[in-house]
Amino acid sequence: MEHSTKTHLVCMALPFQGHINSMLHLAKVLHSKGFFITFVNTEYVHQQLLKHSGSFSAHAGLPDFRFASISDGLSPPDDDSDEYREDIRNILLATQENCPASFLGLISALNDPSSGVPPVKCVISDSFASFTLNATTKLGIPNVFYCTVAVCGFTDFYYCKDLIERGLVPLKSEDDLANGYLDTIIDWIPGMITVRMRDLTSFIRTTDRDELFLNFVMDGAHASSQGTAIIFNSFSELESPLLNACSSKLPPVFDIGPMCLLSQYIPNDSSTSSIGGLNMWREDLRCMEWLDEKESGSVLYVNFGSLTNLTSKQALEFGWGLANSGCSFLWVIRPDLVVGDAALLPQEFSEITKGRSFITSWCPQQRVLAHAAIGGFLTHCGWNSTTESICSGVPMICWPFFADQQINSKYICSVWGIGMEIDEDVTREEVEGLIKELMEGQKGKETKRKAVEWKEKAVEAAKPGGGSWRNLEKLIEGIIMKDY
Structure with a gap:
């Protein structure tokens, strides 16, 4: 035509x-x-x-x-x-x-x-x-x-208006962020599972x-x-x-x-x-060659997306959690990922993870997730990342940052059964433990099984x-x- x-x-x-x-x-x-x-x-x-x-x-x-x-x-x-x-x-x-x-x-x-x-x-x-x-x-x-x-x-997002009309948002004071108020149950949104306010968009966490x-x-x-x-x-x-x-x-x-x-x-x-x-950002294709050398399901992919920011402390906690897990990992660190100019990871980190780590600034994510070497995905739970993970049958470790990521994480873990969530106040011990559980543990096997089931359903639809x-x-x- x-x-x-x-x-x-x-x-x-x-x-x-x-x-x-x-x-x-x-x-x-x-x-x-x-x-x-x-x-x-x-x-x-x-x-x-x-x-x-x-x-x-x-x-x-x-x-x-x-x-x-x-x-x-x-x-x-x-x-x-x-x-x-x-x-x-x-x-x-x-x-x-x-x-x-x-x-x-x-x-x-x-x-x-x-x-x-x-x-x-x-x-x-x-x-x-x-x-x-x-x-x-x-x-x-x-x-x-x-x-x-x-x-x-x-x-x-649609029902934020109702939260405001019901007087639940904005918060009365900053104290509501830490006094248990965010555990308030929300069970009246049509079609949605029962959630806590902390499971809803991070944008409601404001006094303005x-x-x-x-x-x-x-x-x-x-x-x-x-x-x-x-x-x-x-x-x-x-x-x-x-x-x-x-x-x-x-x-x-x-x-x-x-x-x-x-x-x-x-x-x-x-x-x-x-x-x-x-x-x-420029994609680094060298990571695909690195993955080719790894055993099936042995690598954890780590990417917090295009908008998430980490503090230097959070970056160190994630870094040492990865290092201490003993797992091979591919970590995407954008030039602007970490807030502040402090050095991201010490030399010691590089020495400990040598041979089992690949760090780059951007990569072809869909191709990475589809690679046989990938066994898990540490993610911010953006919807693109979530769907790409589902389509590849890859289970997730969830650390939602903002916007819709909190509710995505809730559904990933509680409804679809294909992920485990890290606490907002991330610690290296928790990161290490969840990586080991996802990659080697019994719950990890079950999560992987469900991820493969959802992949089959996604393929059937698409x-x-x-x-x-x-x-x-x-x-x-x-x-x-x-x-x-």
Whole structure:
């Protein structure tokens, strides 16, 4: 089909690594179904991707899969630095202020008959990039929200409003962080298991009703009700009660996931199959060769994602826990992982772990988790990391940092039975003990067994003809291609 006659979809990613990765998987899947795709990043992110993603620049000229950027008002990243620091607060503020108008300008330009591309039929935007509603409402274009967090995470954010109305949030004082208040039971959220307040988003741990992050996720979740439909990066068997609860109060809901697995089933003859990932940091591929030399299931993979920060003390506790466990490990330490300039790990650590440790600044995570040598994953429980671990049948040790990670961890450990949680106040003794239990213990064997079971269910949903592909067809026929 000539690209000029294809149906044009615009995919708008939130400007953070995990959200971009997930949206790219969806965009590639939609492209494989015959759509013309314009993938949009904010300009700050766009410039960083040009530095570190070879596939991004190499394929920026595909005739029917194009990249575009919109102004976010931020200064471009330092060309001379290999570091990329995601200043979340400034990025969110700049996005909210500058992106509504610049996104409207982009859509209007794409719809100009002289643009050389088909008119935009539908916008697929990250559910927390709800600024797209400004443009789609004015131009009368359907706006499908893609929720890159779990259904449990979305539900958590959605019901923050009720926590405020019930007087549970904001906290009365900082004392509530340590006096047992966070153990208050929450058993009234539709579709959700009984949880404690500490299992809900870290953003409720504030004494300020106007706290930026709390309001951002809460407002974003509620803005989804103004969308034409909502896509969840999940599958029905994993989160069925929550999906049913969302279906009763939101626009049409489609569980189409795990997206990282769906994108692996794109036909090899699709031009998009040649597009790799979009990375803010350079991937170190040497780790794959190192893993090739290790025995099956013998390596613990450690990665706290793109946004987590550790104090120097926390980094040392994790480091010595890893060292004392005697386990082989692959540890991703981003340039900005540790707050402060103190040396991360002493020379003694390197000597003790020599031969059984590989430390790098970034790696191809999906490939790492799928490697036979990986026996466990010490993770922050971001939703991308969680789904990639599920899809590889790898059990987890959970140390949630912020946002939706607390509720993800609760479901990983208590509902799906595929993980063990580290206490917030991490100690090397606990880290050592949990690593030994996961890699060698009886509970570890049971956790691994359940992880493999969930992998099989994920594959069943994501393979051609599975539930997620059927839901994708329903979305295309009933929402995207519908005449409005």
